[in-house]
Amino acid sequence: MKTIRIGAGSGFGGDRIEPAVELAEKGALDYLVFECLAERTIALAQQARLQDPNAGYDRLLDERMRAVLPVCRRSHVRIVSNMGAANPAAAAQAIASIGRDLGYAGLKIAYVLGDDVLGQVRETSPALTDGPGAFADIADRAISANAYLGVAPIVEALAGGADVVITGRVGDPALFMAPLAHEFGWREDDWERLGRGALIGHLLECGSQLTGGYFADPGVKDVADLARLGFPLAEVDADGGALFSKVEGSGGELSLRTCKEQLLYEVHDPARYIQPDVVADFTSARFEQVGPNRVRLSGGGGSPRTDSLKVTIGHHDGFIGEGQISYAGAGAEARARLALAIVEERLRMLGVAVSELRLDVIGVDSVYRGPRPDAEVLDVRARVAGRTASLQDAQRIGREVEAVWINGPAGGGGATWSARQVVAAASALLPRSLIAPTVHWLEA
Template sequence: MRTIRIGAGSGFGGDRIEPAIELAEQGGLDYLVFECLAERTIALAQQARLQDPDAGYDRLLEERMERVLPPCRRNGIRIVSNMGAANPAAAARAVAETARRLGLAGVKIAYVLGDDVLEPVRAATWPLSDGPGSTADLGARIVSANAYLGVEPIVSALRQGADIVITGRVGDPALFAAPLVHEFGWALDDWTRLGRSALIGHLLECAGQLTGGYFADPGRKDVPGLARLGFPFADVDADGTALFGKVDGSGGELSIRTCKEQLLYEVHDPTRYIQPDVVADFTSARFTQAGLDKVRLEGGGGSPRTDSLKVTIGYRDGFIGEGQISYAGTGAERRARLALDVVRERLDLIGVAISELRLDVIGVDALYAGPRGPHEPMDVRARITGRTASLQDAQRIGREIEAAWINGPAGGGGATWLAREVIAAASMLLPRDLVEPTIHWLES
């Protein structure tokens, strides 16, 4: 039976590049998919685009394309990615320029617009699924609104001959499902196969997590060769059955246990995993170990898609100021706590308005407060973090911890500080008929 091989080139925006090169050169792929967006990533990308109209796409886009385009062109591999983030048009131009610089002529690049739904979101009051009660409560603080698109525009671009498809916000599994819908001609109401493709995409979307990266826990879940971790691929047939593997000789582990852990990643209800194209049901999925670093997936299903699409809203939520300083040796914890007490008093004295304040001694109570062993820590780091309404106040928090270097207590070192605007994220549902994806073209 004919199969299509899809490889995972990245699991987040800052992922390694070498495993994707390995897949492009040695993986025997039909498609290489780069999944690079998290919940707040696109809001931060929108913020970058506000400052520079040519910015707002993935920061590693050019480097990734420069490394993988030559082997992908040699081996007939098509690329699908959401590295367009807040600016798919600029991303596509950057890809075209990279291809031209490499001497790769005739590369057909499609980019998908339409996930930016800021206008309809601002035009009415919509209830929020999380965050403040409604979009009206956020008002002018809203900087972005992006709907999760499905497979349709990607499938259309592939059918029109795109070698590379660049999107903004889409459902993560849709990046992997779209090539399958295209290659096998699945109907967009074939809920069983669409559900299976969402399951396959969900397993692949985090790349190295499936091959033992995030899974690894020394002494409990030992994984070999993490420094040479290989990213996964899947051979998928027309029925939606998949055989997962990785390049021979690459590091990591691909097993039933790594697949089961990834299956449950970010899934609240395995009977109703809601995606733009289908409501997937994972409960009939079955894994079989088919050899070393080979796992077969059978089963999975789905039911009709919903009438709405999830939208992530990015909104301005004040500023964060942070400062850190280290203390070592006898009495390190006592000196760290004194430093934090002094800085807190200093912030009151100079009138810094702080709505939230957190004081941590990293290595003692930053993550887990409560009873601990009798041994005194000999190496700690004091951290103060505060939320403010202005950038100036946020900066003053960090400067006070830096001043502790000389102004006491004794033995502080390695002071650092930063101040940044907070772009928070909230979610809502938007009627599907208010979202209109479009496809645009470039060629190298």
């Protein structure tokens, strides 16, 4: 039975590159997929593109492609990635240029457009799905709007012989489903196989989160050789069964417990995982450990896709000012709390317009809001973060934290602060009929 081997070359835009090269070298891959877009990445990339029309794609694209293209070229591994971000055309140009540099004349690069739906969103002003209101309420602050595309344009690119396919926003699992749909000729209404493909893509899209990353807990969940943590690959059959593994010599762990954790990662209702091509059902999935670092997946299914596609809207949302300062030794927490109270009072005295203020003692309650530590904590940082309408007010928050150094409690040190403009993400749904993906070609 024909099988296809797909590797995960990254789990986020800033991911490590060496394990992707290792996977391409040793994995006997047919495809290497790089998933690189977080929720607001495209909005940030769009801002870069507005400054420079040739910018707006993944900042590690050049380094990544130069590292993996030679081995992928040698071993006939095709690359699929959403590194195009806000500018897939410029990303494709950059890859063509790298291909010429490396002497790969004839390297075929396809890029997908059509995910940018800011025009359609401006015309129709859809309701926002993660809060009250509609697009019109944030229209004057909008930066970008991108629909999650499905497999169709990527399948078209692969059928056309692309060595590299570059997209902007697509459903993350679709990057992995597309090579499967292409190789096995899955029909666009084969909900069961598409659902299984979505599950396989979901398990792979975060890279090392399947192979022991984001997992280790010393003494409870020990993982071998994490410094050499390897990325996963799946060998998939025509019915959507899969064998997950990682290459010899790589560190990490691929086991029932890592697979179960990743199956539910960022999932809400596991019976209805909504993707552009299918509503996947993960509840019938079963894992079997068939060897060291080898796990077989069976089951999974799907039901018909929805009539609309999800759109992520990037928009400006005010400013955040933040500052931190350390205290240590006996009474450290009390001095940190005094520092926080002083800063809060000074901001009030100054009339700084802060719509939301957060006061933390790092080491006690900054991320962990569970029970208090049993013993006194002797090494803490006071942290102030506040939301403002202006950059000036955000900077004022940071400066007041810095000033508490010599105008506050004893022994404060290591003050740092920052102020930044917030680029936030909102969501909406857009009818499929308004979205028309297209495929374009370049050669090195």
